[in-house]
Amino acid sequence: MPHVTVEDDTEVFVRDLGAGDPIVFLHGWPLNHRMFEYQYHRLLDEGFRCVGIDLRGYGKSDKPYGDYGYDRFADDVRAVLDDLDLEGVTLAGFSMGGGIATRYMSRHDEARVDGLALLAAASPVITEKPDFPEGLDEAAVNPLIEGARTDRAKMNADFGETLFHTDQSDEMMDWIWSLGMEASGQATVASARTWRDADLRSDMDDITVPTKVYHGSHDEVTPIEITGEVLADGIETAELIRFENSGHGLVADETERLNEELVSFAD
Template sequence: MTSIEVEDGVEVFVRDMGMGDPIVFLHGWPLDHRMFEYQYQYLLDEGFRCIGIDLRGFGESDKPYGDYSYDRFADDVRAVLDELDVEGVTLAGFSMGGATATHYMSRHDEAYVDKLALLGAASPVITEKPDFPEGLDEAEVNPLIEGARTDRAKMNADFDEMLFYTDQSEEMMNWIWSLGMKASGQATVASAKTWRDADLRPDMNDITVPTKVYHGVHDEVTPIETTGEILTEGIQNAELVRFENSGHGLVADETEKINEELATFAN
């Protein structure tokens, strides 16, 4: 475990485990790298190197007031990979981390990355645009932002209830909630505005590496029809893998399946 200083002096926390082929994990909103605990266990046993990054504002990383754009997140990821100097990466991003991953691939010319794994990615577009009426109405997203401003603890609990299709234990839900509460309030609000407003469709044209799009068919946060299917159509070497018994949180809904899929893809 270490912290890496990025260009504006912010310390980004990185957990680096194992010695094999590297898989770099980018977490979703408003969680941190620990959300992949049950992926790490399996993949380390399978001989992979697992690198979990806490995006700025979340987990153990610094929490500055300021910029939480996808440009900023992607630049931080590049700084981490530059420091680690790791080749042949499978970049695995969940939800907001998936959008960060697609933007990284475009903004940084796929540096260090040989394969891309998108898990319930919040990409390329979440909310309605003039030429994208299929997106969510902003009125469905804004209560999360307002809740983060006024009662972040309740907002996190309410959002957690949206994540899963299968029943999760009370203890699991409490743990997920605790990850969200580790984030800074300002980062939670600012990054929610980022994923609400972003249009990453141009980035898809720049992604050339083999890509797997893993998506729950019951996802209510990033519906498969407006994210997973569009990513698969827009990225030239992408394949959609449908998770029939998953909502947004496929890492917990179908843990065994996602673990086996990642191991096979990253091999």
């Protein structure tokens, strides 16, 4: 199981599968790269190389106490892409991973990336700002943080119930819960504060590669009106693709459609 050592000697786990044009996946909070299992199946069959990163604090990566800001995450992604010497990457970020991808494109001048796929992205702004009253009230987010501090198992179960628009099996929900429980508690709390407070609007101006914004119309976590539509308007090269039968978890709500879209975009 390969790891990449990043700048502060943290070991970041990387699942590198297949050959061909690379698609690099950045998972959402509080999960890990395994959430993309049903994307890997199809994309590998289509001849793509799938690279899944467990962000620091999550999955099989090291879980240091400390910084879980977007700059740190973006620098870790750069270290992985450099270590694997990837070129022509399609960078696919889901939820918090979409925020990390947005920051990466600006902070690292789109290095090694030829296409950007933002899936239900927690970007560019989630909560209210003085000049963005459309955002969510922090009071809607803070219970997740407090829950992670006091009863993370219950918080993960409750959060899982908000992810999907279509019915999922009990076994699927148990699996999603188990992925969240692989994270460290401190990373779960600290990175939730990151995506709660971030303002990535200025980063959008630096994105020039072809960009697809895939977003569920019924998303209750990152509502399309304050995220997907704003990204599509703010990134000159972006196209918004609405998933009319999806909530936040479009990877499971409309798996086959999303897979078709990714195959077409990354080809």
